[in-house]
Amino acid sequence: MHHRHRTPKALGAGLAAVLSLGLAGPVALAGPVALAAPATEPDPVPALVAGQETTTPQLVTGLDEPAPGGPAEAARAYLAAHPERYGIDPGQLAEVGAERDADGRSTVRFQQYHGGVPVLGAQYLVHLTGDGAGQRVRSAGGKYFTGLTAPTAATVPAAVLRELALGEITDRRARAGAAVEDHGPVVLPGGAGRLAQHFTVRAAVEGGGQQAREVYVDATLGTVALSYEARPAAPAAGARVAGAPAAPAAGEPATGTAPDLSGRRVKVNITRLPDGSYQLGDLTRPAAITTYDAAGRASGELGGGIPADLAPAHSASPDFPAATGTSGATDAHVNAGIVYDFYRDRLGREGLDGKAGPILSVTNASEWGEPLPNAFWDGGKMVYGNGDAKYLPFAVALDVAGHEMTHGVVERTAGLVLAGQAGAMDEALADYFGNAIEVTARGMSMSDPKAALLGESLCRTGTPEACAGRRLDDHRTTVDDYLGVGNAVDSGGVHLNSTIFGGALWDIRRTLDPLVADRVIYRALADYLTPLDDFVAGRNAVLAAGRDLKLNQAQLRSVAAAFDAHGIRAGWQNRIGVDSRVLLRDVSGPAVPAVANGRWVMANATRDAGSPLYTGSLAGGGAPVRLSPVDGRAHSWPATDGTTAVWVALGSDAQGKWSMDVLTRPLAGGPVTTLFSSPSSMPGDVQVSGGDIAFRAFDPAANRSRAYLSRNGGPAVPVPAAADHDVSGVTLKDGVLGWSEQWTGDQGDVNAPTVYSIALGKVTAQYTAAGPKAWIGSTQLAGGRLLWVETSGDGTKRRSVRSGALDGSGVTELVSGDAPNAPSNGTLTASDRAVTYQVGSDESVGGWKNATLPKLWQVPLVGGTPERLSCNRGGQYLPAAERGTRVVWVDATAGRSDLVVRDRPAGTC
Incomplete structure (x- = not known):
């Protein structure tokens, strides 16, 4: 169910390309x-x-x-x-x-x-x-892809691929104990395709919780091509492997009683063991149903199967004790049987896998000793949390049980990828069948206000409406309500956008006979949907399944009308309404654009194999032109001054030598020049201005990051600076370098925005941050000044936009950290006239809504009132300022990542 939304790590480059096909x-x-x-x-x-x-x-x-x-x-x-x-x-x-x-x-x-x-x-x-x-x-x-020419043999060593996958676990200590499953090679579709090695990486995080990622590492480049949140639960030591669950107990069917959560005794199908004791094992159906009590064990220790030391809920007599009810085991056991019967008797499906495979439930799980108000399907079983002060144990709710078990059905039929619209349909189908199972079993009317609510019975106090995790009658539509989140949020809106599709399915059930609707939607799932399908493909699948089941034209039109009412029809993204101009639709990854003098430069701008670098015109028109060589390496992190492009390339050359290089090439074409090459120091903050090129790289001899400078094609050499200071946020403009220096002083860590004159060969200004714990974000040179975002050191994490003269004559605060439109992160971009920064975040603020997602704001370089750059409702990311007030950014409003441009602020939205 994933009742609470968490913000996973940003997905790797290539997700948009993979998930937007069709x-x-x-x-x-x-x-x-x-x-x-x-x-x-x-x-x-x-x-x-x-x-x-x-x-x-299709x-x-x-x-x-x-x-x-x-x-x-x-x-x-x-x-x-x-x-x-x-x-x-x-x-x-x-x-x-x-x-x-x-x-x-x-x-x-x-x-x-x-x-x-x-x-x-x-x-x-x-x-x-x-x-x-x-x-x-x-x-x-x-889906069958006819243009694939990707290689089929890896060139990156297997150990390197594994380490790159491990790198997707952001907690360094957790990474040391992470478990890595290698699923073998796979080709990622899109253009020529990309050969990748697929891993599932799971790690327990200190303090509770876990990180779990599905990671696809490019097997010829050595870069992460695709990464998204995996099913919950980390593998437990000694666990039986997923897909091979515990065998049914060696016993005989019996009946007994057990208390449910309320204490009421109910009849249960159980197993009598050879020693005369009993356990919650239902052997009366072709698929054995077994229920375990985790007794508060952490959910992160339950993944991968059933731990060898965990036994089913047990009793010395056929009348189970009170603890069986308070743990939620009785309800989970009874509910699993109801769900099984629904799929078998109503839809003709024999169990979750369609082959009468065992059905396992584990109840009373915690979050590392803390309450767990959640439930999930982990690929082999249901895991139900023990609840908290607000929520009952999650095993109590029949619709939640139906939801989680339906995830198992989806996994073994359409196998929808758990990201973007495909993942939202996975959640929508689980919601639909979870509610349909409860409504059918309880004899509820479809007009009952509680029928469309999911998990409404879980609250210890409060109304069903307040308790429900989701509701299928929220009337959300694509055009009005689709949450345009980036890939870093909820795996592209898997839960956030699910009720748009789920609401359409529920309307179909209200319009048609419920049995007919259930059979049509199940047939669409089992016989039409494929892993990368989107909402429109889902609509077409349901309609095609309806024709298979001999719905008449009036019924088919009512199905189509339900999807129309929720805005699910071909081209819906074009009807949302945006005030920006699209330069490139559906870019294939979250790469940062660079712009200058009417040109853009960006990696992953097309779906070619690898990670090529392209350039195009801000005026639009014409196909993008490839800048990077076809050498099998990854090319990204670009900069441009409108005449020259500079970027970083990493990978192995024709002789198999691995290196990380800074490359440059004229935008008009010409040879590619290597300015810097290292087998171990990753360059960053690449900048270009006229004949000067600067970047940041780690200097092993000095044991710190330094700024490097190349003049007029000459070799890149370190810029003199304080011997024990680290450099970050390098910026370059018209013969002036800027950066932020970090060192440890008497009062703690010091961060100082710094100006360096290339002609004079010395630092001309250094501004001390306000307080010893203040932190400097990105720096930018524009309009003859150095600009930066400063995060306060007083614990409030207020961020302000500040500006200092190149001669150190003083600081101007352009945007106060106390302002309602203060920056939300440490990045900014600036032109000769304006500074653009981000307000809002990918965290839920009082509920998920487009209004609180990241938006771009702009303030004049000389100071003034900040204004919204664009009224686009979705997430706005990775801005790059050109001249005047023109800005290019990656926009997620249309449910995909588009490279867009706008010439001036929109003002008040």
Whole structure:
């Protein structure tokens, strides 16, 4: 359920590229496609939806073509027989599932491989009816990528790949004890594709909690290509592995009683063990249901399976003791049976895995000894927290149990990636079926105000509405309410945006007969959705499933109307309304742009293999031009003065030598020049101005970070500065260098914004921060002054924007730390006229809403009243100022990362 939202670490470059595939609307494709005759009214089920970055269509419906033979062989032969339509090489497909329902419909799901390596999220499905010689194809679709040319052999050593994955655990001490699962190579789709090694990294964090990441490390560049939050729970020592849960107890079925949380005794199916004692093990169904009491053990010790020393809830007699109720074990056990019966009797699914695999629940878990008001599916079982002063143990709620168990169903069917819109659909489907299970089991009406609430029964006090973690009748729409968060927030809004899609599903259940709705939505999940699908693909999946189940045109139109009411239709991102101009749609990673004199420079600006550097015009038009060489290295962290680009490249050369280099090249084209090369010192803060190039790098001889300077193409040499001071935040403009020096003084740490004249070869100004514990953020030279963000040292963490003259003549405060629009972080960017900084954060402030997400504000360089730069409602990140008041930034308003520009402040929004 993930009842409380946490802000995970920012996702690695490439997530937007991977998760935004398949947004294209219906278009015509070459080649004949036999479709059903048009209806008298427009058919709400799309006949054809084109794929994105592939010639293979995402969905083709209305087919009626022969496909005799066994389903899997027939489906493969059918795709091979129509290369002009699908462009699929059957030799790159591996069957991952084939299911047949009671009405004679079969679905075959294939996984795409590239050179023997699986392609992330690339699954294609064929739907058939009938059997034998009379079998026919009715529809097909999914994701198959036709442009992949990525290598299939890693060039980065396995040990290096593993260490890079470990680096995604930000807590250094936790990293030492982290567990790393190596899942092998995978190709990340998009353009030519990228070969990556997939790891799951889990670590317990000191003080409670954990970090868990799915990490994809580029196996030819040695950079993290994709990273997002993994399922909760860290592996426990001696745990049975996930996917191979504990075998059912060697005993015989029995019945007994156990108290629920309220103390009321209820009948329970149990297991009588050979020694005459009993445990909470239900052997009356094909899937054994077993329930464990963690007795307050930390949830972080329960991952990966069932710890070897943890036994099911136990009793000497068939009448279980009071502790079975207070731990939540009784409710969890009964609820698991209800959920199982719903899926089997109503939807024809035999257990979470569809194969009657064991169903495991662990109740009464804590957060490292502290209360845990949460519940989650960890990939092999349900884990229910013990609650707190506000919430009851989470095992009590049937809708929560249904929600978590549905995550298991989603994982074993569509396998939706847990990020962005795909992850939001995962949550939406879990919400839908969790509530549907409770409403059905309790005999509730769909008009009951509590029917749409999730977890409303968990509060010890308060109303159901106040207690509910989410509600499916919140009427949110994409156009009005989609939270445009960056990748650092909730894995791209997995929980924050789920009720937009979940609300549409719930409206379908209110409109159709609930049983019909449940079957349609389940069929869409099991037989149409693929791991990287977005909201629009989800809409098309539900409509296609409705046609499979013979909904009439009026019913299909009501389904389409439910999605329309929530703004889920092709091109919805274009209807949100923005006041910025898009330079580049859907950039493939959170790379920082650089701008000057009408040009932008940015890494990951396209979906080419690796991490190339591109440049383009702020006027728009024309394709971006690649600056970096095609050398298999990662190229990023750029700077430009409008004539020259400078950046950092890292990776191995043709001889296998690893290095981190500072490279430069004219924007108009010409040779690439290497200014600095090191096997161990990562350069940063790269700057260029005319013939001068500066950057920061660690100097092993001096054991500190120093500023380096190259003049007119000459070698980069360290800039003289205090011998024991570290340098950060290097900035360069018109023959002047700026930076922040850090050292330990008599009063503690000292941070000093510093000005250095290149012509004079000396420091001309140094400003001491206000207080020994004050911290200096980024520095910027503009308009003949040095600017910086200063964080107070008094514990309040107030941040102000300050400016000092190049000769040290004084400090001006442009934005006070006490102002309501004071900076929220330490970064700023400035031109000759204005300073731009960020207000707001990716943390929940009184509830998640677009208004509190990061926004850009601008103040004149000479001082004045700050104004909103843009009224775009979503998150605004990584600004880069050009001339005047023009700023380029990465904007998440449209549910993707767009590179945008605006020429002047919007003022009051």
